[in-house]
Amino acid sequence: MTYVIAQACADVKDKACIEECPVDCLYEGRRSLYTHPYECVGSGACEPICRVEAIFYEDDTPPEWKRYYQANVEFFDSLGSPGGAATLGLIEHDHPLIAALPPQGGQR
Template sequence: MTYVIAQPCVDLKDLACVDECPVDCIYEGNRMLYIHPDECVDCGACEPVCPVEAIFYEDDTPAEWKDYYTANVDFFNDLGSPGGAAKLGKIDKDHPIIEALPPQEHDE
């Protein structure tokens, strides 16, 4: 089991969760953040600091965002397990589900 970042993060990327993550398993794509399923230790530190409530425990992800589990897992198919997001910085890609979305509006 792991945590999942879902649609409310698209085009927002607040990064509070990145700062809170003790194992550096939250990676930045072009339009959203992704939690590495093999590096996440299920501590839950990221969930309460997300200002848009985009982070869910895998089994608690709302039905309309269930595909975001796949997006979080598949994002790492070609990256493997780098062992920490900080050393990679922003990754110049997104999962196709995210790429296909129109620009998301957020209240500032």
């Protein structure tokens, strides 16, 4: 199982979750963070540290955020499994679901 990063992360990208992740599976897109579904080991360290409550265990994702699971998966279609976010840094694109969002309140 994996964790899902949903809409609340868009334009906020607090990144405290990145520091807590024991396997470096949280990647930074242009407007949001994304969980790599095959690198995530389900430790759950990211969820309680998220200040905007954007991270959900896959099976516990609220219905209105369910489509963000697929957005997290599809974000990696062109990247594959890089084996860790630290080596890539900022990835200059977002999933179309995130890219289409109007600017969110936390934009920096």
